[in-house]
Amino acid sequence: MHRLTDTWDPEDYYKHSYPQYAFALGLVGRLRLCGDERILDIGCGDGKITSELAARVSYGSVLGIDTSTEMIAFAQNMFRQTVHPNLSFRYGDASSLTFKKEFDVIVAFASLHWTANLATVLQGIKSSLAPGGRFAAQLMAKRLITQKRSGSPLHQARREVMARPAWRRYFQGFKKQGSVYSADEYERLLRDAGFTSFRVEFVTEDVTHPGIEALKGCARATWHRYTNRIPAEHRDAFLDEVVQCFIEQYPPDSGGQIHVRMKILEVEATATGD
Numbered sequence: 001m002h003r004l005t006d007t008w009d010p011e012d013y014y015k016h017s018y019p020q021y022a023f024a025l026g027l028v029g030r031l032r033l034c035g036d037e038r039i040l041d042i043g044c045g046d047g048k049i050t051s052e053l054a055a056r057v058s059y060g061s062v063l064g065i066d067t068s069t070e071m072i073a074f075a076q077n078m079f080r081q082t083v084h085p086n087l088s089f090r091y092g093d094a095s096s097l098t099f100k101k102e103f104d105v106i107v108a109f110a111s112l113h114w115t116a117n118l119a120t121v122l123q124g125i126k127s128s129l130a131p132g133g134r135f136a137a138q139l140m141a142k143r144l145i146t147q148k149r150s151g152s153p154l155h156q157a158r159r160e161v162m163a164r165p166a167w168r169r170y171f172q173g174f175k176k177q178g179s180v181y182s183a184d185e186y187e188r189l190l191r192d193a194g195f196t197s198f199r200v201e202f203v204t205e206d207v208t209h210p211g212i213e214a215l216k217g218c219a220r221a222t223w224h225r226y227t228n229r230i231p232a233e234h235r236d237a238f239l240d241e242v243v244q245c246f247i248e249q250y251p252p253d254s255g256g257q258i259h260v261r262m263k264i265l266e267v268e269a270t271a272t273g274d
Contacts, residue, residue, distance in 0.1 A: 007068070007070055007224065008045075008068045008070050008071050008224065009070075009221065009224070010045075010046050010068075010070050010071050010073075010074030010075075011074070012217065012220065012221045013045060013046050013071075013221040013222070014046040014048065014074070014078070015217065015221070016214070016217040016218045016220070016221040016222075017045070017046065017048065017218075017221060017222075018207075018218075019205075019207040019218060019260075019262060020045075020049075020109060020110050021048055021049060022205060022207065023109070023110070023138055023203070023205060023262070023264055024049045024052075024109040024110075024138065025049075025052070026203065026205070027107075027109070027136055027138055027266055028049070028052060028053060028056070028107075030136075030268075031105065031107075031134070031136060033053075033056050033057055033060075033105070034057075035056065035057050035058055035059050035060060036057060036059040036060045037057050037060040037104040037105045038060055038061050038102065038103045038104050038105070038130075039053050039057060039060065039061070039062045039063070039103060039104065039105045039106070039107065040062075040063050040064075040065070040099070040102075040103045040105075040106045040107070040128060041053060041062060041063070041064040041065070041106075041107050041108070041109075042065060042092075042094045042106065042107070042108040042111060042112070042125075043065075043066055043067075043094065043108055043109070043110075043111025043112065043114070044064025044065060044066050044071070044072075044075060044089060045066060045068070045071050045075070045111070046071055046074055046075055046078065047064055047071075047074070047075025047076075047078055047079050047087075047089060049109055050062055050064035050075065050079070050087065050089070051078075051079045051084060051087060053107070054079075054084055054086050054087035057086065058086065060086065060104075061086045061087075061088075062086060062087050062088075063088050063089070063090070064087075064088070064089045064090075065089070065090060065091065065092025065093075065094075066089075066091070066092065067091065067092070067093050067094075069091060072089050072090065072091055075089040076089050094108070094111070094112065094115055094121045094124070094125075095115055095116070095117060095120055095121055095124070096124070097121075097124035097125065097127070097128050099124075099127070099128035100127060100128070101127070101128070101129065101130045101131070101133075102128060102130070103128055103129055103130065103133060104129070104130055104133050104134070105133065105134050105135075105136070106125050106128060106129055106133070106134075106135050106136075107135075107136050107137065108136075108137040108138075108139075109137070109138050110138055110139070110140070110264070112137055112139050113139045113140040113141075113179065113180050115179070116179065117179075118179055118181070118189055119189055119192065119193065122135075122189055122190060122192075122193035122195070123193050123194075125193070126193045126194045126195065126271050129271040130271075131271065131272070132270060132271065133270070133271045134268065134269070134270055134271070135195065135267070135268070135269045135270075135271065136266075136267065136268045136269075137266075137267045138203075138264045138265065138266050138267075139180075139186070139264065139265050139267065140180050140264065140265070141180060141181060141182060141183060141186065141202070141264070141265035142180055142181065142182045152260075152262060152263070153246065153249065153250060153260065153261065154215075154219070154242075154246055154260055157242050157243075157245040157246040157249070158219075158223070158226070158242050160245055161238065161241050161242045161245055162226070164241075167230070167238060167241075170229045170230050171226075171229060174226075174229065176225075183200050183201070183202070183265060186200055186265065186267060187200050190267070190269050194271065194272055195269035195270060195271060195272070196269065196270050196272050197268075197269060197270040198267070198268070198269050199266070199267070199268040199269075200265065200266075200267050200268075201265070201266055202263050202264070202265055202266070203263070203264060203265075203266050204261060204262065204263045205261075205262055206259050206260075206261055206262075207259070207260045207261075207262050208257050208258070208259055209257065209258040209259075209260065210256075210257060211252070211256050211257065211258065212243055212247065212252070212258065214258075215243055215246070215247075215258050215260070216239050216240070216243050219239055219242060219243065220239055223239075227239070246258075246260075
């Protein structure tokens with residue numbers, strides 16, 4: 001049985017973060033990198049996507065930062081500089097960036113919706129980019145300004161189970177970390193931070209999970225902020241119930257694979273010169 005804690009488990013995440021990786025590869029391809037860019041990856045996690053960026057800028061450099069010391073240690077060990085000389089990792093917080101015009105491209109894959117003050121983060125990103133530099137990100141978002149939550153079917157199943165009598169007491173007073181905005185709100189925040197040439201649009205992928213255990217693994221690897229509220233001996237049962245709730249509505253195909261239609265907001269913007 002995998003350990004379930006209130007901190008990231010890098011090995012579990014590395015094994016089960018294939019949906020995030022698939023989404024990220026799409027955006028990386030759309031960046032059309034020249035190969036000599038200086039890139040900052042905010043919320044680099046296990047370093048898998050960061051290493052892919054480094055492979056595409058052999059004459060450039062990539063720095064990955066994250067607030068999880070466990071993730072940074074894992075990434076440094078998995079992608080050693082002796083093998084990846086243009087790639088480095090270090091602890092860093094998106095809300096307190098101190099770089100000054102040091103990067104040509106800054107990316108953030110499924111990480112900035114965890115931040116409490118996105119306006120401050122975007123201002124720091126703008127200051128960290130060289131004039132004409134590019135910012136690209138993928139974020140959870142609302143379809144409408146009036147919508148309270150993102151609408152992922154798997155997240156809906158989690159919310160349904162959290163509200164059931166057996167589990168609701170563990171989530172009393174629970175407040176989700178970070179902020180989720182609509183596309184229009186993201187555009188306004190980008191404009192206020194000094195960015196131009198926006199591309200703000202939803203992208204959708206049919207994420208295929210090999211089976212029930214793989215789907216459960218993906219949930220376990222990213223939902224520790226929820227599961228840590230539940231006694232350790234009951235966390236597996238909670239995840240089993242969420243997965244069962246989901247597959248009752250979206251059953252596996254004839255080969256046992258589970259398909260989750262996922263939607264994420266993609267953002268690209270350019271930093272104006274000072």
